[in-house]
Amino acid sequence: MTSFQPTSDTPADDTKLYSGAEIIVKILERQGIEIVTGMPGGAALPFYDALRQSEKTRHVLARHEQGGGFIAQGMSRVLGTPQVCLATSGPGATNLLTAVADAQLDSIPLIAITGQVPQQMIGTDAFQEVDTYGLSLPITKHNFLVRSARELLYVVPEAFRIASSGRPGPVWIDVPKDVQVERIAVENWPEISTPDTPVPAEQSIVKAAADMLNAAERPVFYIGGGAVSSVGASEKLRALIDDKNLHAVSTLMGLGVLPSDHPRALGMLGMHGALYTHSILDRADLLVVVGARFDDRATGKVAEFCPDAKVIHVDIDPSEHSKLKHAHIAISGDVSTTLDALVPLIEDNPRTEWASEIADYRRRMPLKTPDVDNPTSPYGIIKATFDSAGPDAIVTTDVGQHQMWAAQAYPFNRPRQWLTSGGLGTMGFGLPAAIGAALAAPDKAVVCFTGDGSILLNMQEMATLVEERLNVKIVLLDNAALGLVYQQQSMYYGANHFASTLQEAPDFSDLARAFGIPAWNLGNLSADKARERLHEAFAGDGPALIHCPIEAAEQVMPMVPPGGANRDAIDYDSKPTAEQGDRDHAAAV
Amino acid sequence: MLQPYKELPDTAQRPNTVLQLTVRNHSGTLSHVAGLFARRAFNLEAVLVLPDKNADTSRMWLKVAERQRLSQVVSQLQKLEDVLKVEHDPDGDDIFERTDAAIA
Numbered sequence: 079m080t081s082f083q084p085t086s087d088t089p090a091d092d093t094k095l096y097s098g099a100e101i102i103v104k105i106l107e108r109q110g111i112e113i114v115t116g117m118p119g120g121a122a123l124p125f126y127d128a129l130r131q132s133e134k135t136r137h138v139l140a141r142h143e144q145g146g147g148f149i150a151q152g153m154s155r156v157l158g159t160p161q162v163c164l165a166t167s168g169p170g171a172t173n174l175l176t177a178v179a180d181a182q183l184d185s186i187p188l189i190a191i192t193g194q195v196p197q198q199m200i201g202t203d204a205f206q207e208v209d210t211y212g213l214s215l216p217i218t219k220h221n222f223l224v225r226s227a228r229e230l231l232y233v234v235p236e237a238f239r240i241a242s243s244g245r246p247g248p249v250w251i252d253v254p255k256d257v258q259v260e261r262i263a264v265e266n267w268p269e270i271s272t273p274d275t276p277v278p279a280e281q282s283i284v285k286a287a288a289d290m291l292n293a294a295e296r297p298v299f300y301i302g303g304g305a306v307s308s309v310g311a312s313e314k315l316r317a318l319i320d321d322k323n324l325h326a327v328s329t330l331m332g333l334g335v336l337p338s339d340h341p342r343a344l345g346m347l348g349m350h351g352a353l354y355t356h357s358i359l360d361r362a363d364l365l366v367v368v369g370a371r372f373d374d375r376a377t378g379k380v381a382e383f384c385p386d387a388k389v390i391h392v393d394i395d396p397s398e399h400s401k402l403k404h405a406h407i408a409i410s411g412d413v414s415t416t417l418d419a420l421v422p423l424i425e426d427n428p429r430t431e432w433a434s435e436i437a438d439y440r441r442r443m444p445l446k447t448p449d450v451d452n453p454t455s456p457y458g459i460i461k462a463t464f465d466s467a468g469p470d471a472i473v474t475t476d477v478g479q480h481q482m483w484a485a486q487a488y489p490f491n492r493p494r495q496w497l498t499s500g501g502l503g504t505m506g507f508g509l510p511a512a513i514g515a516a517l518a519a520p521d522k523a524v525v526c527f528t529g530d531g532s533i534l535l536n537m538q539e540m541a542t543l544v545e546e547r548l549n550v551k552i553v554l555l556d557n558a559a560l561g562l563v564y565q566q567q568s569m570y571y572g573a574n575h576f577a578s579t580l581q582e583a584p585d586f587s588d589l590a591r592a593f594g595i596p597a598w599n600l601g602n603l604s605a606d607k608a609r610e611r612l613h614e615a616f617a618g619d620g621p622a623l624i625h626c627p628i629e630a631a632e633q634v635m636p637m638v639p640p641g642g643a644n645r646d647a648i649d650y651d652s653k654p655t656a657e658q659g660d661r662d663h664a665a666a667v
Numbered sequence: 668m669l670q671p672y673k674e675l676p677d678t679a680q681r682p683n684t685v686l687q688l689t690v691r692n693h694s695g696t697l698s699h700v701a702g703l704f705a706r707r708a709f710n711l712e713a714v715l716v717l718p719d720k721n722a723d724t725s726r727m728w729l730k731v732a733e734r735q736r737l738s739q740v741v742s743q744l745q746k747l748e749d750v751l752k753v754e755h756d757p758d759g760d761d762i763f764e765r766t767d768a769a770i771a
């Protein structure tokens with residue numbers, strides 16, 4: 079590779095030769111990386127030895143590389159900058175794959191650095207050799223196999239630039255052991271890389287979008303994770319929506335961009351969105367999509383999604399335009415800078431009829447949160463947790479019913495407060511992501527909502543949590559089931575439950591205690607007593623596990639039948655029909 | 668004459684079209700391009716790769732089915748870091764026909 083990075087005027091020490099490993103560490107330090115996380119192994123040992131000597135970058139030892147990947151993701155999701163995870167070759171690299179794929183699907187900036195067998199052994203089926211480049215290729219934004227120590231001066235800053243520019247994503251750097259030990263003279267360090275400045279959208283297109291919005295009678299904004307990534311977008315969207323009486327739905331990834339209790343926030347759309355949300359979308363004559371990609375979990379059957387609406391699609395990634403739904407106006411641009419151009423062109427228009435129609439839907443078809451005052455019911459534990467954790471807490475989840483209950487009912491108030499695996503839906507995300515969040519925001523409490531299924535997938539990170547003494551409260555909704563699977567089998571597979579109950583479970587409180595985490599059990603307590611215990615659990619500033627037994631029969635409602643249109647969602651008072659349970663179209667859980 | 672890639676009319680009478688890519692010349696680039704077509708379930712009818720004289724870049728000709736989703740695949744190609752340029756080569760079929768004739 080012959081490309082190079084602009085060099086800075088920071089000279090390197092010219093009395094010494096730097097090893098490849100030292101070069102990586104030095105560049106990480108210069109990029110402001112304070113914490114890296116992972117697990118060492120043979121092919122990464124030169125790098126680890128260089129890291130040991132760093133005074134600026136410390137290492138958090140993960141107990142599984144997937145855990146390390148999610149810890150780094152937790153930091154990235156909170157900070158908005160690329161964070162770094164490490165692994166050795168072979169099994170270290172394969173263990174990282176899931177966390178990196180997860181970052182790719184949620185557009186999270188992440189740098190994965192792995193050791194590789196020495197170059198002369200590549201291709202010989204050497205011990206712990208896998209084709210990391212080939213494995214990482216389809217699940218990263220970009221990847222590198224580094225061929226020389228000198229290349230690192232280009233590759234490492236370039237990885238930071240790529241991960242954080244445009245639509246963020248993971249970049250993987252595979253570094254053979256001989257490259258880590260090769261020594262070279264370095265004159266000046268490369269420039270510290272920063273994200274490319276987004277190119278402002280063309281003014282004529284912005285003007286056309288403004289005209290379309292000004293002419294719309296029933297517009298709805300559709301806010302996605304891109305509005306979280308784009309710096310300043312949340313404030314600008316709030317201001318626009320407030321000043322111009324606009325309304326907005328949010329995707330799972332966009333939660334928090336508008337506060338949940340904002341009077342013109344219309345909730346989360348998608349498979350478990352409220353009926354009113356979908357009815358309003360059905361009536362919309364214009365969708366203004368900001369940083370969202372029409373994921374099938376959000377749109378339901380896309381051919382029937384918002385049938386009467388024109389679409390203005392603002393996305394920094396032009397390949398999202400008209401990928402799944404035709405964009406009448408496609409704006410290639412960062413949400414925040416696009417809003418700068420768009421907002422001054424938006425006219426005042428109270429749209430009173432539309433506002434009252436919306437209010438009417440909301441009143442008639444609200445999100446139901448049964449039993450919310452009982453702290454050991456699904457919605458009750460979400461709410462009681464908020465009451466104990468307070469508005470500053472950061473929330474992570476695993477994947478399943480608990481994730482959806484939290485998405486529906488937790489009161490969010492800001493972007494980067496809500497960390498969930500949206501695109502890949504990875505069980506095992508919650509605990510390590512919470513550890514990463516706590517490392518990135520040591521002044522805040524972090525809540526991890528999890529299930530008795532998911533918690534076991536990265537439970538080993540409890541050891542990391544204890545070692546780092548972080549303020550992470552694990553709230554375990556224990557329904558003795560793989561709840562979301564159980565629910566789908568109840569609804570669409572003739573209630574033939576198979577491979578979805580978890581009877582032989584460990585005693586989760588004892589398990590936590592075995593790791594050194596104090597545990598509180600909310601089972602068989604009065605509501606008041608349960609709330610009291612929850613407060614106790616939140617009182618300390620170290621880790622805690624709160625074990626909350628709930629019924630396996632509890633279901634997340636509403637639910638759009640997999641493969642169905644959002645308007646066909648069923649709620650507590652309706653039962654699925656045979657056609658709705660179309661097994662052939664059953665989406666993944 | 669090469670043309671900047673623009674959305675092409677979905678012409679049934681011309682089943683294939685040829686894209687010419689300028690790419691970074693290293694061993695991973697072909698995997699990136701071929702992998703993109705495979706995972707986006709898009710047929711790649713033929714590929715030809717030649718290094719440019721200066722050896723930093725290569726040119727890649729892709730013969731692809733000209734269907735509605737082509738513009739989607741092109742915009743995905745444009746996102747690949749190792750792909751520097753995507754152009755439409757209206758006479759590109761020639762290259763494949765001549766190669767075909769040469770090896771027949």
Ligand SMILES: Cc1ncc(C[n+]2csc(CCOP(=O)(O)OP(=O)(O)O)c2C)c(N)n1
Pocket residue numbers: 476477478479480481503504505506528529530531532533555557559560561562563667
């Ligand atoms: C790694 C992984 N494997 C399998 C699934 C499929 N899946 C989705 S939800 C779910 C059950 C989750 O159970 P639990 O964590 O107990 O949460 P609950 O739904 O009961 O709240 C499963 C198996 C997944 N999303 N991720």
